[in-house]
Amino acid sequence: xxxxxxxxxxxxxxxxxCYGYWFFTDSLxxxxxxxxxxxxGDWALRFLLITLAISPLRKLTGWHALARYRRMLGLFTFxxxxxxxxxxxxxxxxxxxxxxxxxxxxxxxxxxGFTAFVLLLPLAATSTDRMVEVLQHRWIQLHRLVYVVAMLxxxxxxxMVKIDTREPAIYAAILAVLLGFRLTFYLKRKLRPAA
Amino acid sequence: MLLKxxxxxxxxxxxxxxxxxxxxxxxxxxxxxxxxxxxxxxASSLWPQPAGAAISIGDVEKSxxxxxxxxxxxxxxxxxxxxxELGLKKGDPKRNADRLVTEPWSIRVEGECDKxxxxxxxxxxxxxxxxxxxxxxxxxxxxxxxxPWVGVELGPVLKRFEPTSKAKYVxxxxxxxxxxxxxxxxxxxxxxxxxxxxMDEAMHPLTILAVGLYGKELPNQNGAPLRLVVPWKYGFKSxxxxxxxxxxxxxxxxxxxxxxxxxxxxxxxxxxAVNHPRWSQKRERRIGEILKRKTLPFNGYAEQVAGxxxxxxxxxxx
Numbered sequence: 250x251x252x253x254x255x256x257x258x259x260x261x262x263x264x265x266x267c268y269g270y271w272f273f274t275d276s277l278x279x280x281x282x283x284x285x286x287x288x289x290g291d292w293a294l295r296f297l298l299i300t301l302a303i304s305p306l307r308k309l310t311g312w313h314a315l316a317r318y319r320r321m322l323g324l325f326t327f328x329x330x331x332x333x334x335x336x337x338x339x340x341x342x343x344x345x346x347x348x349x350x351x352x353x354x355x356x357x358x359x360x361x362g363f364t365a366f367v368l369l370l371p372l373a374a375t376s377t378d379r380m381v382e383v384l385q386h387r388w389i390q391l392h393r394l395v396y397v398v399a400m401l402x403x404x405x406x407x408x409m410v411k412i413d414t415r416e417p418a419i420y421a422a423i424l425a426v427l428l429g430f431r432l433t434f435y436l437k438r439k440l441r442p443a444a
Numbered sequence: 445m446l447l448k449x450x451x452x453x454x455x456x457x458x459x460x461x462x463x464x465x466x467x468x469x470x471x472x473x474x475x476x477x478x479x480x481x482x483x484x485x486x487a488s489s490l491w492p493q494p495a496g497a498a499i500s501i502g503d504v505e506k507s508x509x510x511x512x513x514x515x516x517x518x519x520x521x522x523x524x525x526x527x528x529e530l531g532l533k534k535g536d537p538k539r540n541a542d543r544l545v546t547e548p549w550s551i552r553v554e555g556e557c558d559k560x561x562x563x564x565x566x567x568x569x570x571x572x573x574x575x576x577x578x579x580x581x582x583x584x585x586x587x588x589x590x591x592p593w594v595g596v597e598l599g600p601v602l603k604r605f606e607p608t609s610k611a612k613y614v615x616x617x618x619x620x621x622x623x624x625x626x627x628x629x630x631x632x633x634x635x636x637x638x639x640x641x642x643m644d645e646a647m648h649p650l651t652i653l654a655v656g657l658y659g660k661e662l663p664n665q666n667g668a669p670l671r672l673v674v675p676w677k678y679g680f681k682s683x684x685x686x687x688x689x690x691x692x693x694x695x696x697x698x699x700x701x702x703x704x705x706x707x708x709x710x711x712x713x714x715x716x717a718v719n720h721p722r723w724s725q726k727r728e729r730r731i732g733e734i735l736k737r738k739t740l741p742f743n744g745y746a747e748q749v750a751g752x753x754x755x756x757x758x759x760x761x762x
Contacts, residue, residue, distance in 0.1 A: 413632060
């Protein structure tokens with residue numbers, strides 16, 4: 250089990266390494282910058298859903314060791330969000346702050362995407378053991394923000410696509426299942442004493 | 445509005461801009477890394493086999509309307525396409541190109557004209573005097589390319605059908621063939637794809653019907669055998685694989701406008717000043733370049749076409 254964390258860590262870097270390699274060998278088609286930006290966004294969403302799948306999987310399978318990986322997966326979500334955002338700020342906008350602000354205000358999909366990023370910041374900042382100790386039950390409350398972030402993230406994708414919503418619909422469906430599981434679990438626990 | 449109408453003398457096909465001269469272009473990536481792989485195939489392996497379309501490309505004239513800008517590679521032009529009939533992803537049209545059946549091909553001409561009818565492709569453009577037109581193509585998705593089209597001016601073609609005085613607009617339709625065209629089995633757009641121009645836009649000498657690119661027959665993924673090219677408008681106006689033309693009295697329906705009227709207007713002239721809810725139109729990425737360049741009003745063709753819209757509020761008629 251000692252190898253678990255390093256292995257998961259390495260696996261989380263696979264998308265970065267692959268797309269980096271394909272980018273520099275020019276194997277991403279005619280518009281490689283758009284391709285890497287989109288794929289970084291895809292992986293941010295995927296890691297977010299994987300992170301959110303940990304708790305339900307634990308409850309369903311009783312495999313509690315999974316909890317050890319939740320923080321790392323959450324931070325990799327943040328990492329891929331940062332890659333996605335940096336590519337946009339540098340290669341797409343070339344640090345043009347005025348244009349970036351205009352995008353955030355005028356383009357709904359960027360408004361929600363940027364909001365999701367801002368909401369992720371306190372979560373990443375309070376991810377240390379020390380912050381968990383300091384904040385105690387408030388830490389749990391704060392980290393429920395991740396549900397809002399996930400919904401905004403899927404919405405960001407949904408509003409970005411021009412017409413073919415199949416892909417964002419898949420992410421939305423998975424998120425609905427993950428959140429639905431939590432809701433039913435919560436309701437069951439609430440109703441049990443009364444019954 | 446002044447238009448130069450002088451024409452360069454005839455040149456042989458061999459003198460038409462050759463792709464191999466330009467293929468060295470997209471090397472900036474390889475230049476940045478020592479990892480350059482086997483991605484530069486010999487140009488000859490990139491040519492598709494002729495698809496058997498009807499207009500053969502022989503002698504092609506150069507045009508004063510061509511830009512001297514650096515061309516995009518044949519590979520980029522034919523592998524990064526929006527042609528939803530052949531699939532929704534950029535690489536799909538090339539992959540599914542053989543699903544488009546271009547032989548035989550005929551065009552129905554109807555509406556406000558004296559010579560309506562069904563015309564075989566060869567009768568639709570008899571003995572065409574083909575020109576090479578190197579145009580910028582600006583997609584509404586904020587990317588652009590420079591493409592050496594081969595084609596004819598649309599105006600003289602339309603005049604042969606003798607549009608009446610009631611013909612104020614012309615509408616175009618793409619082939620509807622859901623049995624073969626995979627994209628048409630999903631109702632992402634109201635098929636068949638349709639586009640339209642005001643008559644003066646259609647008659648403008650910059651507006652062409654393309655039958656080829658890079659001195660070769662038009663590949664299917666680029667709209668074979670016959671497509672519209674209107675270089676001062678967003679790319680979706682340049683409808684592909686045309687099978688029907690209708691002269692109309694009132695502004696005709698156009699597919700993207702029907703799909704999202706707030707986002708896509710009838711005119712859809714390239715205009716950096718008009719915001720789009722999804723893409724800033726101020727800048728564009730020229731395919732093959734890293735940083736975006738400024739988008740020009742009318743895609744840089746303002747001198748030739750701005751006069752068509754004198755007195756119109758282009759923020760309203762976007």
